Amino acid sequence: MEETSAEGRGMGPLPYDISGIALLYIEDESEARSMVSKMLAMNYPKLKLYEAENGAVGLEIYRKYLPEMVMTDINMPVMDGISMSRAIKAINPEANIIAVTAHSDTSYLLNAIEIGIHHYILKPINYQELFSITDKILEQIVLKRLLAEQNRRLVESERQLAGAQRIAHLGSWQLDLPAGSMKWSDELYRIFGIEPASIPPAYQAFLDKFVPDDRKTVEKAIEDAERSRQPVAARFCHILRPDGSLRTLQIEVDVILTGAGVPATIIGTSHDVTDLKQAEEKVHILTEELERRVVQRTSLLQASVKELETFSYFVSHDLRAPVARLEGLCRALLEDCGSCGNDGCKVYAERAERVVRQIKQIIDAFN
Structure with missing residues (x-):
């Protein structure tokens, strides 16, 4: 921001x-105080103005606002400007004080400079x-x-x-290469298992x-970054x-x-991935166990399928001939029952024939 004088900016608005900035004006002569206050208000409409008629009142207003x-x-009654300024500087050493003095107030002016008043205006x-x-x-x-706002934001950013x-x-x-010095974040200390700033x-x-x-691995990563002037994987x-x-770190x-x-x-990060690695190892173990169980279940299933195929072959081939003979016997029995005129015999023969047909249907289903 360039310094701008009242003359240079043509008495216009400040750049x-x-x-929110306030000015306290202390002057025992009411007419002079009123005139200067009006001029300040005209030239700085956003400046908050306070007035006091002597140093005692001025000090009270300063303490309040x-x-x-x-x-x-x-040179004022009750409390002069030097005494008041000394009290204000005790409250706030950074206070900006302008001394207004006459040409004959040389001793007061020297006192003003001594207590840290670096601005003065002659009457x-x-x-x-x-x-x-x-x-x-x-x-x-x-x-x-x-x-101050930038510092506040910086502190807040660092905190976040x-x-x-x-x-x-x-x-x-x-790592500062020319100086050979290092800086660690607080979290790096904690990752190392020690309190922040507990060691240089x-x-x-x-x-x-x-x-x-692993020390050579870390040294080589730093050397590779310095030599290649590129990030290292x-x-x-x-x-x-x-x-x-x-602990396992990703560097x-x-x-x-x-x-x-x-x-x-050289800048770097050290990410504690121990928990992640342990979780990955657990997943790997569980995956291997699942694969083992799948293989085991697959083997059992294949054995069951083999047994089923053997049974199906037995049903569809080995039982077909006996059932065919049984079917022939049922037909012969029906013929005999019909010729002898025994109705009860015929009923049982028909039932046997139906059962044989059902067995044949079951055998056909296995083909």
Whole structure:
């Protein structure tokens, strides 16, 4: 944001929003106080103005409203501007105070500089100078507000990132190549099984967290990223926590280059996938057991089918000849019963013939 003087902006609107900013003006002469207040209100319509007739009243108003700016006369009854400013600085060392003084107030002016008042205006007030100083202070206040808001958002983003990493069991780290120093996220400490910031995040300490067989894998991933200046594919490694538990990490590595294309920082993530790997192993075991059972059931089913085929062959072939002979006997019996005139014999012979026909139908169904 460029500094803009009252003259440079033609007494028009400020190029930034000053809504919510307040100014406290202390002056014991009522006419002068009224005139200056009107000029300030005309030039800064969004600026909240408070007025006081002496330092004691001004200090009371400041304690109540904590305005960002204070403009005060020096030589006043009850409490002078220097005493009031000293009390305000004790409340808020960052308070922006403009001292309004006459040419003869040299001793007061030196005291003002001593307590941290860096802006002053000589009487009679030159409004162009007043507006120029006010513009400068307002711009500083707005810039501080923007910086504070950016810092707040940054802190909130970091808090959300830390929360997301904790939920996902995803730790992050970065290695400054020129300095050889490292930074670990809080979640990386927790993945390693130690409290955040409990040990310095050194490179060798980072490597020592991995089991001996995997340290070379991690080193090679970092070296490959630095040499190729490209991200490195994910690799699986293992760490041994202080409590003796073995954890599986998925390591991903990338590189940040300088403007000249030189590797400057290695960044990486360490994702604790132990639970996922254990779940995959359980699924693998269950799948193998299911396949074993399927093979076993298939074998039993095949045996049953074989037995059924044997039985079907027996029914359809071995029983056909005896049933045919039985059918012939039934016909002969019917003929004999018809010639002898015995109705009871004929009834039983007909029943036997029907049963034989049913057996033949069953045998035919197996073909």
